[in-house]
Amino acid sequence: MEEKILVSQDLSCLGQVSLSVALPILGACGYQPDVLPTAILSTHTGGFGDNTFLNLNSEMSKIIAHWRDQKIDFKNLYLGYLGKEAIDFWLSHISDFKDSNVLLDPAMADSGKLYHGLDTDYVTKMRILAKSATILTPNLTEACLLLGKNYRDFSINEIKKLALELKERFKLKEVVITGILMKEKIKMVGVSANEQVFVIENEKVGRSFFGTGDMFASSLLVAILAGYSLKEGVEIAATFIKMAIEVTDLTQDKRLGPNYAGALPWLMNKSRERG
16 A cells, blocks of 8 residues: 545445446555545445435544644545535644645536535635645536536636636645537646646546536546646546446446446556556
C-alpha cells in the first residue's frame, strides 16, 4: 500500500456509485483508501424508487474525534457527493485538513438542474467549501452554479474562460470541467497549476450509465498520485471510463453502472508505469 487517502461520500448498498466505486479503484491501484461515510442508502437515487437513507452525520464527528486521539492524519482527501448534513460537517472540519491535498467533486447538479433535495443554500455552502480544494472537478452545470452564471450552451472558448474563472475565484491549484457533450464528443476542459488550459475529448460511446462521475474522480486521483500531470490524468480517467463502457454487457442495466472491473487492469498498469 502506498499513500493513504480519506474518501468521504455516501455508501449506496446497490448500484456502482460513490464509495462502492472509489474504494476498489483506489485500492486496486495500490493506494490505501480509508473512509468517512456520510450516509448509507439502500440504492443510489437514480431510478430505483424511494430509497432508504441513514444520515451518519453524528457518527462522523465521533470517528474524527477517535482519529484525533490516535493522531491519525491524511495527506489526501477526496470528497464526493455530500448532501445537506454532510456539507455542514465538512464546512466545520475542513480546517482540520489544511495540510492535505483535497480533490473535491462538487456533485450537486447536472443538465442544468440541481439534484433532488438540494437548494440554493447548498450551492452557497459549496462555494465556501470549494475554497479549500486543491483540485475541483465540476461538470458544466456545477461550474455555472459555483460562478453564479446561467446554464446554457457554451462554446469551448467560453468554457475555457469558465475554468480560468473558477481557478481564480476559488484560489484553486487545478480545475477540470467534466462531461461536456459537443457534437458526439465528450470533452473536458482543465487548467493546470501553471495556468495551462487544455481540452481533452473522446468519441461519445452510445450508452450512458450512472456512476461515471465517481469513476472519473477516482481514476483521476489515481493518476495524479502516480505522478501524472493534470492533463495526463484527465486523459487517463476519460479513457478508463470509455473502456469500461465498451466492455460492459449490452444487457447491463444502466442504473448499475458500467463494468469498471473490465477496464481496471489497464488503469492499474498505467498507475504502475509512472508510480
